[in-house]
Amino acid sequence: MASKKLKEWGESGPSVSGTLWKLGVLGTVDAIAVTMIMVLLSQELIAQAALSIFVLLVVNWIYLRKGGLPAKYLTPGVLFLIVFQLYVLLFSGYTAFTNYGSAHNGDKTLAIQTINNAAYRIVDGPDYTIKLVKDDQDGSRGFLMTNNIDGEVSIGKDGELPVVLDESQYTLSTECADKYAEDTVNCAKPAETAIGYTTQDVNSFSEKEKARYLAIRVITDPANPYVGLRTSEFTIALPSESTLEFSEAADTFTALVDDEYGNYFAGDVFKPAVDGFYRVDGVLENVKLDGGWRVEVGLKNFETIFTDVQLREPLIKVISWTFMFAIATVLTTFILGLFIALTFNHDKLRGKKFYRLVMILPYAFPGFLSAYVWVGLLNRENGFINTVIFGQEPGSEGNFPWLLEEGPARMAVLLVNLWLGFPYMFLITTGALQSIPSELNEAAEIDGATGWQNFRLIKLPLLLISIAPLLIASFAFNFNNFTIIYLLTKGGPSDSGLTDYDVGGTDILITFVYKIAFSGTGQNFGLASAFSILIFIVVATISLISFRRTKKFEEIV
Amino acid sequence: MAMATKTRRPFNIFRWFASTGWRHLVGLAVCSFAVFPLLYILSTSLYPNNDINNTTALFADVSPANYISLLDQESRPFGRWYLNTVYIGIVTSVGSVFLSALAAFAFSRLRFKGRRPGLLSLILMQMFPSILGLVAIYSLLSDVGRVFPILGLNSQIGLMMVYLGGSLGAGTYLMYGFFNTVPKEIDEAATIDGASHARIFFSIILRLVAPILAVQMLLSYIGVTSDFILASILLSDPNSLTLATGLQQFISDPYSKDWSMFAAGAVLSALPSVALFLGLQKYITSGLTGGAVKG
Incomplete structure (x- = not known):
């Protein structure tokens, strides 16, 4: 080799066609961006336009200058990540400290x-x-x-x-x-x-x-x-x-006439109160005008979570069911999957391929469709399960109330999740079983171990070493398994009358939070975001613990 | 192996049952558990009468009537939903795999300031449950949509960008692992031969990991086309819906529930996913277990 030093990336000059490609793509992006900036300006959104111009200039600088190779590869992805993940995270974080919601939805x-x-x-x-x-x-x-x-x-x-x-x-x-x-x-x-x-x-x-x-x-x-x-x-x-006169200088609304419902009278002065409403004299207990704005409320949302009496009972119920649901799902799917894997891990068994193909069908079938199919199967009056499998009378209201009462609904949710999840567990345990050296089995047999001893003392511990991180991941996934709960029961059967909050028998934390944020009339984004942050902390802790146990984490930390 | 040394014994049904026969029983039981909901939906879709009371026996009557009338509904344009889903799925999966590959290349092959923190924050960001970002995404798109309707609420482009943004983190991290398995000596040799970085990326690395890219795209496609919640919150115009949100209309409206239509739609929607999945079974399962059993 003539030169002692290896050539650096990109030193060998770009090709003509490559440069043309680059300019073409960059030019298109610039054209779109400039059009968008013009629209922003025409809509008098000066700050947004300025930000866009800045980003556009930075992007052009990154791609037109020599060197700075990592940035050239990272920029597209990073832009998306900033908007759809970092912004979303920060927004949720900020919202948790505000009263953002349907009553306070803007500035x-x-x-x-x-x-x-x-x-x-x-x-x-x-x-x-x-x-x-x-x-x-x-x-x-x-x-x-x-x-x-x-x-x-x-x-x-x-x-x-x-x-x-x-x-x-x-x-x-x-x-x-x-x-x-x-x-x-x-x-x-x-x-x-x-x-x-x-x-x-x-x-x-x-x-x-x-x-x-x-x-x-x-x-x-x-x-x-x-x-x-x-x-x-x-x-x-x-x-x-x-009916009201706004004074910009004083930042007050003055009532010009009596309110037709008798809530306030001519001459009342509404001043901004700390809760983001105009209230008579700005006092919290007084009448407010509809139409509030978003204000920072400090830790109030978190305080609500931990101290609100209305929230306590449903919350304890929801949290305990969330853990029960996630743990029971992992255990049932793992046990069934492992049992099948052990059963089929047998050299002389014929038709293994066929069994395997049929058994992974639930995994291949789109999840949202499975949920709908099961809703039909579990229908109380005419569902296949009640009328055919349990032979109950079609159309009868006395049939078993799958999905309609708390206990049965919880059972049903677990059953459906078992159906959805056991093929995955079967696949991963089969893989893990096959990677256990057969010498270990043979040695155990020679030493006179029974089949059960062989399984309990040799196979299972080895299996758990490799599978444990996946079990933890499965727990974390099911902890937030919104789709299956929401599509099967919408969190119901509803426990109306218990509290002000909309909570049902199969609600897990994430569906409960979703309802706080999106359903009903009292949308409370602030409270929902506060919950989101707490859930994030729980899941991140669990996942980090599991990451620590895998080599992947050590590679980068 | 141990068996080969033994002398052949006469066939004994009890011994056969104790060693392998019972396994077939378990296999049959598990297979019926796995397959009966699917047979039920297939049977319902072929049953010509929308009377759920009569569907006690599977495949009591078989006719394509439901499929024909499914494609013929004006208020619920199934064909349109199908195209929407395929379109959104393909654009998103190709886009996310390409963008993740770009970023993963940088993380795997280049050394720069902030590389480790970058990888770590990729992992951390993934742990934020996407459902909980709905408020932020919704308000972001509704703000953007006021100025640029084409990127806002009820726009497929907006939805695709959200999917892209959501899948990039995990995609980059996975791809980073795959790229690391390609020996660095290959691109060092190419550099000496005068190849530019772009050439190494497009013509060497991407080619070498092409099968993995394909599986990644497939998984991303299945993930995107199965999404229910984002699509249902962001899309509202009947013509722009995806299958996941559209099909639900057949069974959610209490006054016009139509199980037969739903069943036919479900079978048609599931076919590509199931076919792809079964066809690429080997690759997908090795992807699932690879990290676990080797790690």
Whole structure:
């Protein structure tokens, strides 16, 4: 060898075709990214656009510079991991310390907007068909309004009286103002465009732009600034009376009228309270306005988990069943799988291949379908199990209540999981049994060991050494086996009446948490995320312990 | 081996039963346990009448009627779901195997700062149960969808990106193990011969581990096409559903339950997975046990 040193990666210069490929792919990515950044800018999402530009520049730098080879291979995967795993982890971690949920689903600006949009009631008066327009001179926003009763056309701006236009100043639409009009030729038609104004297309609006039009109040009575024309879906303006007035400087809502349900009275002042709601005088015990925002609540969600009396009883039940379910599943599948493996680990047995093929069918059949099939099999009135295998009367409500009562449902879940899981255990124990040197068996036989002694003292310990990590992995998997529980029983039968929480007889932790987050009216993402973190810690601990026992872990640590 | 030295004894049914015969009994019992739910669904799918009361005997009546009317439903476009599933499955499995292979190549062949922490965090991130990330994924996609509807909720591209992101960690880690089994001397020799890193990656390493890549893709395909929960939360338009979410409609709606349709759909949906699985049985099982029994 002429040179003493081995050539470094990439030193030998790239080929022409390789470079073309690289530029082609990079160019396509850049083009897509630039388009997306333009869209972000048009939607006034400045921070997001800036971040995207930064990422785009970094990616281009990575691929266009010389060297830095690891980054070139890692970047695509890392980008995905950052968005879909790291972000998800951090988001869940942060959410656990907030009150995020259906009642607090955004930031404060969004909450103010929500309250404002609901803070009116419709009063008597003419309604208008409107077009959204922008003044060509000063860019101010307004409505091009056509009175649905007398057809008068006017321009309305926020806080101002409408300015009536004469016929030379506007053109009419070709469509009827009344969408359901039968005579589409002679019907009243609303104004479409006006001279000096540009009609806007609501479909191209960003959320912020929509909010600006929703905020417009065209006053109709100079003496009463609280009655005006407003729109809620951009095509019609209705005379409305404001019920609340927001003061940006003071950050308060003031009630202008008595609440129709008697919850608050004219003159009440709503101030932001620490729980993410506007409440009268900002005091926690007082009446709140619907529409809260997300606030950090510290350890409150964790406190709820450990101290809430309502939660305690169901939680203890769910946790103990989760462990029972995971342990029982591992044990039953392992024992059956091992028994079959031992039975078939026999040289003279014919048809082994056939048995093996049939037995791994449950493993090959898609899991979600298996769950549905079993739901049908276990049907109380007409299920195959009740009517054919146990010979009960078809259609009878007195049949065995698989899935409908807690004890039987738990049994059924374990039975189905045994069906799903034993082929896997059979496969791995067979592999492990075959890797035990046959000399050991022979030596034991010569020493006069019985079959049982041979199994218990020689095969089983050797087997467990290699299988134990897989058993632990199987435990961790079943600890969070959402699919099978959710599809079979949805966690039910439901234990309604026990507490405020939706909890059922076969709920394991993860289905219980899923219900807290997604089902029912009181979606509580904060509490669900706090649970997620605790589950993560449990599973990570178990998995790390099992990893430590395998060589793989030692290789990298 | 020990048997060969013994002299041949006359056939004795009791001795035969004690040594091998009972094994057949166990085999038959376990096989019936394994196969009866599958026979039941196959039988239901061929039974021409949607009257579950009468399906007491397996294969009492056989007709393709359910399959024909299954493909003919407008409100539940089964054929469309099938294509959606295959499309999402293929794009995701190919994409995730390719991206994992890129990253695994770096971890296996290159030495750089942060390599060990990188591998460790890959393992750690995998332990976060994906169901629990649903809130974050849902709110992420709904935010993104407000600006880019094509990447947001109810978009297959959005769903595929979520699958990709979710499978990369485990995929990279597995692939890293496989790449380590390819001797480094091979790519050192290629480097001396003037091959670029890209050439070594695409033409040498990927070729050598091609069978493993294929099995990885298959497993990822089966995993993605069986996913129920993400698809059911992110997709809602009937035309964009996958089989896992669509088929459920046949049995979840209490007013129009249709077991026969469901059964026919289930059989058709399971066929590719089962066929692939049985065909590649050897490779898959060796992949399952490889780490365990050699480690």
